[in-house]
Every structure is written in structure tokens, then in C-alpha cells.
Amino acid sequence: MRNVGELARAPILALPRLTLRQREAILGFVFVAPLLIGFAIFVGGPLLAILYFSFFRWNIIQGTLTFIGTANYERLLTSSDVAEIARTTFLFGVGFVPLTVVAGLVLAVALNSRTRLFIGLRAAYFLPVVISLAAWSIVWRLVLAPDGPLNALLQLVGQSPVAWLRNQALALAAIIGVQFLKTAGYSMVLFLAALQTVPWDLLEAAKVDGATRWQSFRAITLPLIAPFTLMVTILLTIASFKTFALIQLMTKGGPGQATTVLAYYIYQTGLQLFDMGYASAVAVVLFVAVLTLTVLQLAVRRWWVFEGEGI
């Protein structure tokens, strides 16, 4: 009976007459298919959709969808609001990225030792990274409240209280600071991993030759970890755009528009006002900005990064 069964099935199984190589390729396609199909639906499709819908007046609540050519882009480029928001986005990045890169590097160098105390300190600096940005923002909203603990401390030492989140000039600096404190540990961990790639014997040799710590840091460590520094800079630049919870919970983009960044503006226009075509156009602009920035940073690699040929 068993033989008969196998005989009956054999031609069907053998039908495709596949080589081993073809079988492997088919299995490969099947294995990546779930991810690629899901990716196409939830990421690729939406990415093409913003480009398409940016040429429409689109409101899903009212059910309107009208082709309006480049009107959304014209509106965006001539709006003084958008100019201010783009400037705020830029300032946020300029304030946040270099500060966090440098702090992460300094912390990593300072804590690059495997004693129990230092491992504990590392964990403490890293703790905010695992806490949600929402929780972190809510805690800091209390800390920075007009009668909050930070102002109380200032009063205790004889200073006058500061309206951290209600002052046009200070609010942006305050949220940069809050995002910085959340992210410094992330930057530190990336740099700690980078430091492990610096060969110990090189540093030892420099020490024997009488180099100071600072000299060998400048001449050996810094050039060797340059590719990682670039990577950290790119990752933090991306992180500098991911501030939704921070802004929504701490300032709602205010006072006025002082802390409205492009990503938050997309939410406001697209999902609060349901001006979805216009929000799509803003998203396209942000996408182009992120892409340009990343390509630029990678181009920097050519003249900045030590490629490792001939020491």
C-alpha cells in the first residue's frame, strides 16, 4: 500500500523537475515574501501614496479628493509658517545632534572600563533610553512646570523662576535638552561598541612611545572610530526627527509655533485638520530633506573617514 501511495504521488512531486539551485531560490522567495509583501503594503505603498496625494486636495472625513496640481507645494513654499517650522526643525537638529554625539563619545571614553562601578554608571546613563519618550516627556513636563521642582530649586538658590516651556526662546532649548538627556545613553552605547574595535596593542605602543592619553586619543582612537562616528551622527540625525511624543506632550508645538517641527506639522495638518493632501506634500519635503541629509553625510565619508589603508 505504501509503495502504491508513493508511486501515485511521485509524478506530482517531480513535476517541476527543479535543480537544487532553483529550489533554494524558491525557498528564498517564500521566506522573504511575508516581509516584502507587508513592507510593500505598510511602508512602500504609503511612501508612494504621499507623492501621489500631494497633488490633491484630500480630506478623508469629508470624502473629498480633487486634483489640484502643484498647489500644495506652492502653498507650502510661500507659507511663512513653513519657513519658520523648517527653521525650527533645523535648529532642533543643530542643537541636538552635535551635543549628543559629543556627550556620547565623552561618556563612552570615560566609562570604557569593566569595573563594577563603571558598569553600574553606564546602566544608569542608559536607563532613559528604555523608558518611553511619552513617559519621559510627561515627567519632564512636571519638572519644568512653572511651579515645578526645577524652578523651586532656582528659587532656593535665590534665582527667579523661569517659564521654561512658555517662553518663545527657551521652549526649543528646553525640549532639545529633554531629548538630549533621553538619548545621550544611546549615543554612549554606540560609541562603547565602537571603542571595542580599537586595537589595544596600538594604544599600548603609543603609551610606550611616551604619548599622553590625549595624544593617543587624537591620533589613534578618533581616526579609527571615525566610520562609527559617522554612523552615530546619521542615527542621531534620524532620531532628531522622531520627536512626536516629546512635542505633543510638552508643548503641542507652542508657544505660538516655537517648537513645531516638520514631523509634528504633518500630524497637525494631516490628522487634526485632515488637510491630508497638504500634509502629504509636507511629508514629501521632509522625506527629501532626510534623504539629502543622509546622502550628504555619507558623502562626507570620502574625505573624513579613515579607510584603514597603511598605518
Place this chain on the structure above:
Amino acid sequence: MTSASARVTLIAMLVVGLVPVLLPLVWMISTSLKPEFDVFAYPPQIIPARLRPQNYADVFSQAPFARQYFSSLYLGFADVVGTAIVASLAGYALARLRFPGRGLVLPLLLSALLLPSEILIVPQYALFSNLGLIGTQVPLVLEPVFGAPAIVGTFLMRQFFLSLPRELEDAGRVDGLGGLGVFLRIALPLSGPALATLAIMTFLANWNAYLEPLVFTSGRPELITLPVALNEFTNFDGTPQYSLQMAATTLSILPVALVFLLAQRHIVAGIARSGLKG
């Protein structure tokens, strides 16, 4: 300066640097135990003058907080299971199986990690709205399983499978296993450590997500997850009820802090690996 005193100075500076990192969390716990009336008392009380542990009970009676907590938990687990399946399959294919176009897949996926999620949120909202899924939790399972966390996970799994000795799989083939058998019987059972890292990273990303649950659930109290729920404790005029918010926030941070203490190594390795070798 002697090296011993340099070391003491360094440690002192590192401890001072921790003040703005840890003091807010101490203040959070302290506030969570105060009556609302004492939250802004002057001089500030780091140890509450009057204790009100009742705040923690109020959190559960004033809002469907238990339900929101449970939502965060099961959505996290669903996301971990989905991501583990999708990412280990794709990661294995990218590491071990030769198929046309393989070289294009990873750059395509990784470049998507550059995108802030706000860029895609409007068309994603429209997509889920057309499917009738806005105001449900379905998008909160679907979107992350195929979005950024899955890509990070795929990359992690690929790196792991690349590091497996090929001989193990060859031995399986000699024993008559096919491609699928090699994956299921040999590669997958060995990938426990990588799957643990993936599970922790995915769970954390899900536990901490804010924009997607806010938007896709339409903010309905019985559907939202913890990060969105924290802000719901307000007075009638919409101003925060700080003591309750801090109690809820403390409760939301607690499991993360515990997981962090227990699995620090996995988390740090996962972040360093997925970040730097990208």
C-alpha cells in the same frame, strides 16, 4: 594630579552628570505618592510630607488603566511573535539562501529605517480607514510586524545566521534534510539568543510606541496603550492631575526597568549591533 585623584574626580563628575538623568525619575516616584495639593508645595518635598499611596488605586478606578496595561502587554506579545516569524524567515533567506535580487532587499529595507514614522502616518491612516480598521487595535499588530521594528529584527537575525557555522547545516543536508528542514530543525533551534534579543527589542519598541496607538485607535480609552493613557489623567479643565500621572507613569516604567535590569546585556548588544553595522 595623581591618577588616583584623577579617578576620583572623574567618578565625581560622572555622578554629577547623572543628576539630571535620575533626579526626574526620583521626583516622579515622590510625586506619585503625594496628595495632588502637595505636588507644587514650596519648599519642594523630595520625601512626601503626607503620603497618599491611594493614588495608585485611583489610577485604576478613574480610567480603564488595567485594560490599557493589558493592551500594551498583549499587543507587545503579538508583535513579538509576528516579528519573530517574519524576521527569522527573512533573515535566514538573506543570510543563507541564494535567490535573484537578494542583494537589493537589505539596502531597500534598511533605507526605510531612515524615515520618521510621521512621514507615513497620513497614508497609513487612510489605508486602515479604508479597511475599516481605525478605532480598532488591528493596525497596532499589523503595522509594526512589517514596519521598522521588523526590519531591525530581520537585520539582527541575518547577522546571527551569518555567524552560524555552515558545517552544521551541511551536516543536516547530508542527513537528508531539505532547505526547509535545515532551517526548522537546525538553524532556528540554535537562534535562541538572537531571538531573545529580537523579542526584547521588539517588545520595548512596542511598549514605548506613542504616535501609532494615538492615531490608529482614535484615542478611544478602552483601546489605547500605556504611553497614550498616561496623559489621560486630567482635571475637568484639561490640566494634568500630576500625582495620578506620575503614579501611572511609574507603573508603566516599572516592567521596562525590571526587564532592563535583567536583560541589560541583550538590550545593549541589540542596540549596538542593529545600530552600528547598518
